Amino acid sequence: xxxxxxxxxxxxxxxxxxxxxxxxxxxxxxxxxxxxxxxxxxxxxxxxxxxxxxxxxxxxxxxxxxxxxxxxxxxxxxxxxxxxxxxxxxxxxxxxxxxxxxxxxxxxxxxxxxxxxxxxxxxxxxxxxxxxxxxxxxxxxxxxxxxxxxxxxxxxxxxxxxxxxxxxxxxxxxxxxxxxxxxxxxxxxxxxxxxxxxxxxxxxxxxxxxxxxxxxxxxxxxxxxxxxxxxxxxxxxxxxxxxxxxxx
Amino acid sequence: xxxxxxxxxxxxxxxxxxxxxxxxxxxxxxxxxxxxxxxxxxxxxxxxxxxxxxxxxxxxxxxxxxxxxxxxxxxxxxxxxxxxxxxxxxxxxxxxxxxxxxxxxxxxxxxxxxxxxxxxxxxxxxxxxxxxxxxxxxxxxxxxxxxxxxxxxxxxxxxxxxxxxxxxxxxxxxxxxxxxxxxxxxxxxxxxxxxxxxxxxxxxxxxxxxxxxxxxxxxxxxxxxxxxxxxxxxxxxxxxxxxxxxxx
Numbered sequence: 001x002x003x004x005x006x007x008x009x010x011x012x013x014x015x016x017x018x019x020x021x022x023x024x025x026x027x028x029x030x031x032x033x034x035x036x037x038x039x040x041x042x043x044x045x046x047x048x049x050x051x052x053x054x055x056x057x058x059x060x061x062x063x064x065x066x067x068x069x070x071x072x073x074x075x076x077x078x079x080x081x082x083x084x085x086x087x088x089x090x091x092x093x094x095x096x097x098x099x100x101x102x103x104x105x106x107x108x109x110x111x112x113x114x115x116x117x118x119x120x121x122x123x124x125x126x127x128x129x130x131x132x133x134x135x136x137x138x139x140x141x142x143x144x145x146x147x148x149x150x151x152x153x154x155x156x157x158x159x160x161x162x163x164x165x166x167x168x169x170x171x172x173x174x175x176x177x178x179x180x181x182x183x184x185x186x187x188x189x190x191x192x193x194x195x196x197x198x199x200x201x202x203x204x205x206x207x208x209x210x211x212x213x214x215x216x217x218x219x220x221x222x223x224x225x226x227x228x229x230x231x232x233x234x235x236x237x238x239x240x241x242x243x244x245x246x247x248x
Numbered sequence: 249x250x251x252x253x254x255x256x257x258x259x260x261x262x263x264x265x266x267x268x269x270x271x272x273x274x275x276x277x278x279x280x281x282x283x284x285x286x287x288x289x290x291x292x293x294x295x296x297x298x299x300x301x302x303x304x305x306x307x308x309x310x311x312x313x314x315x316x317x318x319x320x321x322x323x324x325x326x327x328x329x330x331x332x333x334x335x336x337x338x339x340x341x342x343x344x345x346x347x348x349x350x351x352x353x354x355x356x357x358x359x360x361x362x363x364x365x366x367x368x369x370x371x372x373x374x375x376x377x378x379x380x381x382x383x384x385x386x387x388x389x390x391x392x393x394x395x396x397x398x399x400x401x402x403x404x405x406x407x408x409x410x411x412x413x414x415x416x417x418x419x420x421x422x423x424x425x426x427x428x429x430x431x432x433x434x435x436x437x438x439x440x441x442x443x444x445x446x447x448x449x450x451x452x453x454x455x456x457x458x459x460x461x462x463x464x465x466x467x468x469x470x471x472x473x474x475x476x477x478x479x480x481x482x483x484x485x486x487x488x489x490x491x492x493x494x495x496x
Contacts (some may be wrong), residue, residue, distance in 0.1 A: 011370050078369055088368040117412050120328055120336040123304070123375065169313070 003076070005095040006045075006062040011086040013126045013239070017053040024153030027051075027087060031062065032052055034082045037051060039068040039076065048105045048246040049195070059090060061246040063101035073117035107171070107247040112204045113240045117184035126238040129204075130184070137186050137209030141175035143210045144188070146221035147203065154227040156206070158198035166227075169193045175207065179200075186211075189244070198235050201225065206234035253321070253343040254310040256294075259334040259375045261487070265301040266308075275299075275335060282330045287316040291409065296353045296494040297443070302486030304375060307338060309494040311349035355419070355495040357439040360452045361488045365432035375451075376433070377488035380488065383459030384435050389423035391458045392436070394469035395451065396421055402475040404454070406446035406483065414475075417441045424454065434459075437492070446483050453481035 004075055008031070016024035020032075030043055035043040042236040048061045070078070072103045079089040115121045115128040116135045147153075150169040157166055172191040177183055188207065206223055209215040214232075256279070264272035272392075276293055283291040295300040296309045318326070320340040327337040363369045364383045395401075398417040401422055420439040425431055436452055454471055458465040464479075471480045 011373075085373055086370055088370045091366055118328075120333065121255055122334050122336045123311055125259075125333050127371065160368065226441055 001065050001097075002197040003063065003065050003095040003097055004038060004072070004101040005093045005099060006056065006064070006100070007093075007243065008060050008062055008233040009088045009090055010057050010060065011126070012051060012054050014054040014086060017055070018047050018050045018152045028085060030084065033065075034079060037082060038070070038078045039066045041066070046101045047100045048096075048108065048143070048201055049166075049243075051237050051241075052198070052241055055241045055243070056239075057243040059245050060243050061098070061101050061105070061248070063095060065098050078216065101246075104248050105246050107193050107246075108195060109172075109189060109244045110195070110200045111242050111244050112188040112190075112200055112236065113242070114204075114208070115184050116186060121184065121222075123154045124185075127238055129226070129237050131208065131212075133175065133212065135186060136213065137175050137177045139213075139217050140188070140207045140211040142219045144173045144175055144203075144207055146218075147224060151224055152227055153199055153224070153233045155195055155223045155229055156199045157229060158197035158202065159229070160197060166196055168196065168199070173203075200241060201238070202229070202232050202237040204236040207233070208236065209233045226241065249313050249316055249326070249345075250362045251311065251313050251343040251345055251347040252320070253341045253349070254312070254327075255341075256305065256308050257336045257338055257339045258305050258308065258311055259374070260299060260302050260304040261336060262374055263301065265303070266295050266298045268448060278332065278335060278481045282327060283312065283314075284328045285330060286318070287314045289314070294349045296349045296356065297491075299489075299491055300446070300486050303489045303491070305489075307347050307493050308491050309353070309496070311343060311347050316368060349494075352496050353442075353494050355439060355441050356443060357420075357437060357492045357495075358443070358448045359490050359492050360436040360438075360448055360484065361438070361490070362434040362452075362456070364434060369432065372433075374487055375490070377485050379456065379460075381460065383456065384461065385397050385423050385425045386460065387461075387465050388434075388436070388455045388459040391421055391465040392421045392451075393457055395399075395437075395472060399472055400475055401444055401472070403471045403477055404450040404482045405444035405477060406450065407477070408445060414444055416444065416447070419432040449483045449486070449490060450477070450480050452484040454479070456484065457481045 016191050018027045020028045031045050032166045038230050043064050045062050045064045076092045115130045148170050152166050153168050154166040170192045178185045206220050263275050266275045268276045279293050291312050293310050293312045306430045324340040361376045363378045397416050400414050401416050402414040423436050426433045454468050
């Protein structure tokens with residue numbers, strides 16, 4: 001048996017998320033069907049983590065095992081030839097025996113993209129949250145810094161997850177407006193050892209309240225301390241979220 | 249009667265081009281329907297030029313006349329509120345009496361985007377021509393320079409157009425690869441006083457043959473001199489083309 005590590009990108013718009021669900025178009029089901037065609041047997045594929053319906057990935061990592069004799073290079077070409085145009089395989093590597101995409105991941109980085117132009121951004125409309133009102137990105141950045149470090153992030157965890165602990169470590173969180181001519185775009189990037197269910201989207205919804213001037217810069221710290229989901233801001237739309245990187 | 253100049257952007261993917269056609273979704277029909285709703289009467293809208301099915305615009309100019317009392321600012325907001333998410337109005341200005349979007353245009357600039365990565369580019373897939381083979385962008389740029397200036401561009405004009413003359417002046421033509429990390433993207437920009445039917449796409453198809461090494465750098469000059477469409481390269485796909493700017 002050989003172990004493989006795939007790095008893939010996908011446009012989440014037309015998928016019901018990563019994970020297999022009956023009668024739904026999911027990334028896992030699409031990828032597993034193509035792997036079966038290429039390798040000739042059923043191959044369960046494991047991603048570093050599930051992404052929700054509508055969430056994108058620039059570099060998701062997927063592990064699988066197969067006795068196939070195909071080289072990584074041949075697998076890369078065959079996968080890209082067979083996959084639909086909203087999934088792309090960026091690289092295929094042979095991984096150490098026992099490689100496990102979830103267990104072996106030590107960190108992840110997500111980006112959330114907001115466009116705060118009064119004019120609708122049409123070309124990137126499926127990859128942004130459009131807010132027709134200028135946000136104070138600097139206040140959002142300052143407010144976000146309270147979330148750095150190791151904390152119980154229960155306030156930013158949606159119901160429905162099964163976790164033994166809500167403690168995670170955010171090692172980086174940045175809010176920055178792009179330079180002109182793309183200065184209507186705000187990127188919120190968060191890097192952590194792991195993320196709770198809907199954690200990034202709940203943090204973004206909370207920071208946007210600050211950006212709109214509806215909450216003080218100190219408010220996100222209070223939300224964090226409350227350890228209760230209902231005190232945080234709304235969950236921001238899935239389409240603005242993209243998984244940037246998984247570290248092993 | 250007041251005259252207005254709109255600058256609009258559109259994602260051409262789901263339109264059968266600019267011009268009204270029965271039973272088709274076109275940009276003109278969509279815009280005119282919204283103008284009628286807002287201003288209360290039929291308003292013919294004229295674009296600086298038709299764009300074909302699948303072609304995009306970052307800044308197309310549209311003129312119309314109406315006795316409406318709405319200010320440009322109100323029109324801008326009302327249009328963006330009513331238009332679908334693949335058309336956006338960037339600005340509304342009051343224009344001099346008799347303003348005519350076609351007749352008054354003195355120049356236009358188009359960009360054609362090619363991606364020559366071996367890996368499919370999924371997020372921009374509707375705005376690029378993907379060629380799975382590295383192109384020699386520098387050879388393409390050198391070859392393109394022969395098209396600068398005033399020439400009879402019949403070799404780059406598709407049948408079906410009704411023009412009295414095929415002479416146009418290209419004042420700028422550039423082929424450049426973007427810097428890393430976007431260096432799999434090649435932009436071909438052409439600025440001219442006017443364009444023949446499918447002219448940019450025929451030029452791009454011709455330059456790509458040079459970029460693949462299938463034709464010499466001197467070949468585009470020979471194609472130009474031949475004044476015959478069949479000697480040029482294939483017409484490149486519409487999706488890679490975007491109208492960047494119209495000058496008045």
